[in-house]
Amino acid sequence: MNDFYCKNILNNKVEFQKIKETENILAFYHTKPSFTFHAVVIPKKHIVTILEADDDLLNEIFKAIKEIIIENKLDQKNYRIVNNGGSFQDSKHLHFHILSGEKLIEVVK
Ligand SMILES: [Zn+2]
Numbered sequence: 001m002n003d004f005y006c007k008n009i010l011n012n013k014v015e016f017q018k019i020k021e022t023e024n025i026l027a028f029y030h031t032k033p034s035f036t037f038h039a040v041v042i043p044k045k046h047i048v049t050i051l052e053a054d055d056d057l058l059n060e061i062f063k064a065i066k067e068i069i070i071e072n073k074l075d076q077k078n079y080r081i082v083n084n085g086g087s088f089q090d091s092k093h094l095h096f097h098i099l100s101g102e103k104l105i106e107v108v109k
Helices: 004-009 055-071
Strands: 018-021 025-029 035-043 080-082 096-103
Touching: 018 055, 025 055, 035 055, 055 096
Parallel strands: none
Antiparallel strands: 018 025, 025 035, 035 096, 080 096
16 A cells, blocks of 8 residues: 555555554654654554444554543643545555644645
8 A cells, every 4th residue: 555654654665653553553753743742553454444443443543542631640731633535545454543632834745
């Protein structure tokens, strides 16, 4: 697959800072952050949207999202979970943004 996550992250073509990893998912700091805290959680398998993801995978993704929020104490400040679909979705590989802190740029895709 030719999307950013398959091509660059899952193939280790760009440098990134890993937060956590399981057999099925990978969480890391966004390479071009939009917020002072900006993490991304992706499935390792190529899936385009949540509509193709089975419940076990979504459960694993949200478990990681919850852990990241707790481990970074984001609930004591602010946080936002963003998932895009259709024309809102820039990279066609399922991904969830976890945003917190101050906004650095306008658009999150
Ligand atoms: Zn992909």
